[in-house]
Amino acid sequence: MGSLLRKFLSQFIRRGSMTVTTATGSKFTVGDGSGDPILVRFVTADAERKVLINPELGLGEAYMDGEFVVERGTIADALAILLDQPDLLPQWAKPWWHLRYLTRHLKQFNPRSRSRSNVAHHYDLDARLYSLFLDADKQYSCAYFETPEATLDDAQLAKKRHIAAKLHVKRGQRVLDIGSGWGGLGVYLAEIAGADVTGITLSTEQLQVANARAAEKCLTGSAKFLLEDYRDIDGPFDRIVSVGMFEHVGEPFYDTFFRRCAELLSEDGVMLLHSIGRSQGPDSTNPWIAKYIFPGGYIPALSEVMPAIERAGLLVCDIEILRLHYAGTLKAWRERFMARREEAVQLYDERFALMWEFYLAACEMSFRKQAMMNFQIQLTRRQGVIPITRDYIGREEARLRALEGGAEPRLKLAGE
DSSP: OHHHHHHHHHHHOOSSEEEEEOTTSOEEEEEOSOSSOEEEEEOSHHHHHHHHHOHHHHHHHHHHTTSEEEEESOHHHHHHHHTSSSSSSOGGGHHHHHHHHHTHHHHTOOOHHHHHHHHHHHHTSOHHHHHTTSOTTOOOSOOOOSSTTOOHHHHHHHHHHHHHHHHTOOTTOEEEEESOTTSHHHHHHHHTSOOEEEEEESOHHHHHHHHHHHHHTTOTTTEEEEEOOTTTOOOOEEEEEEESOGGGTOGGGHHHHHHHHHHHEEEEEEEEEEEEEESSOOOOOOHHHHHHTOTTOOOOBHHHHHHHHHHTTOEEEEEEEEOSHHHHHHHHHHHHHHHTHHHHHHHSOHHHHHHHHHHHHHHHHHHHHSSEEEEEEEEESSTTSSOSSTHHHHHHHHHHHHHHTTSOOOOOOTTO
């Protein structure tokens, strides 16, 4: 087994320096010797088999089970090497990729019942877990780092401000927040922009927190959150925003999603879609992520999104690509999680903590080393709704920043 492992890893790892100890104790080094040397060890022959049979699934499972150990460096350092190779996948993993690609529509088929169970799998975990690593506002999506020195909290506030500016929202306008999370963006739009916000989520845990936050801010009249599917909400709305939810829609439902948004959006309305995206065309979801983190999830390519927007009759007014912002966000999340890792073990167990480590590290390195990004697409139903130059975005951000200074101090929830 060790000789096979050496042969296959030597073919795949051509950058960096990784020394591997096999389950029998033999050692070999792969890569070109560049960068900091990383030492890893396979504890069992079963872990070696997992990686040789299906590396995209097997490596994460071996790490979770304590059968693959990083002895010098961290799992993030190891993944930085593995995800920075000339070939995106090892040759022996490609048949699995082809099989996943051929069946990806089945895995992404998310009717109402399946959507709700998929959301519950990830977002209905113990709320204290997310308090370990998110910012104070519980923003669980890509932050917007205006400067390299910005803190996570500053960058998440800048993200909300940037989105609000693109929505060009006016006081009293009805706003629909699809996938409203713990309510941070909806509360911001109600409190700072003066909007009448309806947020919808499929997570019962997030729903309770979001409504509690609105009540603490005395905003129950202008920020309400519902346990509702986007396919069932009634309109119309002057503005629609969706942040970090589109990745759960599934490609078979893109037409449904955009046609429903077009139906819900008023004639002079504006929509802003913020989503993770991939820059190299359609693909399939990593099997470890699909099994343990986001069942039913899929990161779209713009080439898959744009035709559905066109078929829905919506007009694209602006597209912005956020490069490396999510890498910075995930780095901050990972560092915060590791600083309070023992609390995660107490909430769940050691295997869960290892799973979460692998999840945050793998996602960070996929954004840092591969062709992942975030996109923001601004949509309207007709021409002339949005100013014809982008200067208004900066002006709106300045106006909102001034209003933020007069907002009441935020009330913290237990566990923050």
